[in-house]
Amino acid sequence: MIKFFPEHTNWYKGNLHSHTTNSDGAWTPDEAVEHYKANGYAFLCLSDHNLYTDYRYKYNSDLFLILPGTEIAAVLFDEKDGYLKMHHLNGILGTKAMQEQAKSGLFQHMERIEPIVAYGDWDGRKITEEMAENLRDHGCFITYNHPVWSRVESHEFEIDGIYNSLEIYNYNTVNESGTGFNTTYWDEMLRKGMHVNADAADDNHNGNFPDNFGGYVMVAAESLTHDNILNALMEGKYYSVGGVDGPRIDQIIIDGRNVTVSCSPVERVNIIAGGYVGAGTTIMAPKGEKITEASMRLNGTETYIRVECVDEYGRTAWSNPYKMMTIL
Structure with a gap:
């Protein structure tokens, strides 16, 4: 008999993808933490664009965790038409073991990771591999974010074993432009024998439309510690939810x-x-x-x-x- 979730476990609600005034979000980190705690969240990743932040010293408690992280980018740009495609990957600080094995050391609080910019054409697959390698070498758990919104093609990101999770539901892009559902790509990868877990996230910017508290993960873990949450994410001991409550x-x-x-x-x-x-x-x-x-x-x-x-x-x-x- 196989049980997907351990018995007598604790469940922890979290958002793996969010933005603050450190990049293009409307909430300060203080406001983001306050709002998510008030709405029953146990952990939150502040994944600001191309900026790694680590606010554990400020916000961690027995009842709430910050997962340090960043969302890094690569863009394909055309002088006439503007942005053609994008890769967005989240790097979330991994377990202690992952940190110890980080070839390039760990990102530091407020460290900027410069985006990759290509003009006219690019090797999208190679760039995805390079981005994932950079995050992995810095001890990160990796998610590939909102491929439908990003206008990428399947061959550019459907790569076995280079990231931990595919973002299959993005509450921001669902409400912005109806481009936040990504399960077709997920099943395509699974049918090809690529085993990848999935996540739902807010990607909240708190701008002109609702984009918070509607995409989250529920993690089964023994207790609320960084390693317990990250190990559960690595092992797939969680489920994802699209829609408020x-x-x-x-x-x-x-x-x-x-x-x-x-x-x-x-x-x-x-x-x-x-x-x-x-x-x-x-x-x-x-x-x-x-x-x-x-x-x-x-x-x-x-x-x-x-x-x-x-x-x-x-x-x-x-x-x-x-x-x-x-x-x-």
């Missing part, structure tokens, strides 16, 4: 070939699988009702599964994927 995934169990999902009341549960055409299933509640459990019988040819729990407002909780070859 979205659904909850309590547990996913694979027992032989039976998959069972337990969750808060929702309208549907999607069990998405890699493999043959039509693999996976959707379990829908009867009209006017809700479900808190769903199950599916696997046929043994699935290459991976992941779960989506969707409520009546379209708010969604996504599990991380699991390779079936390691389970069945």
Whole structure:
């Protein structure tokens, strides 16, 4: 029997992608921390553009953690048309072991990382690899952010093993331009055998439209420490949520070939699988009702599964994927 989340765990709500007045956000770091704490968050990464910050000394407590980090950029620019494509990757300070193995040492508080600028054309794939290597060599956990909004093509960022998580839901770009859903790229990578976890984030700038508290992760960890949270992220022991106060995934169990999902009341549960055409299933509640459990019988040819729990407002909780070859 496989359980996606440890029993008797604690759950911690966090945002892995946010901006402040240190770059192009409207909230100061003080305001950001105050607002996120007031809305039930246990941790927050202030990932300002091309600027690494480490405010642990100022904001950490027994009930709240800052994850030091940055969002670095590469842009493809045309003199006539302006920005054509972008790569945005978050680097979040990794575990103690990752820090000790950092080839280039650690970024320092308020250290600037200059963006890569290309004109007319670029080797987008090579640039992604270079950016990820830079973050990894500085001891970072890496996310690849909002590919639909960035106008990149799949071959430019669908690269196995160079980052830890793909941002599949970005609340800012959902509300800005309807470009914040990235699950198609995720499944494409998984179907190619690339095992990558996913995350949902705010990318909040707090400007002219709502972009906070609507994209977050729920992490299962023994206690609220930097290493516990980062290890859980590395191991995929969390789920992602799109939508303010979205659904909850309590547990996913694979027992032989039976998959069972337990969750808060929702309208549907999607069990998405890699493999043959039509693999996976959707379990829908009867009209006017809700479900808190769903199950599916696997046929043994699935290459991976992941779960989506969707409520009546379209708010969604996504599990991380699991390779079936390691389970069945």
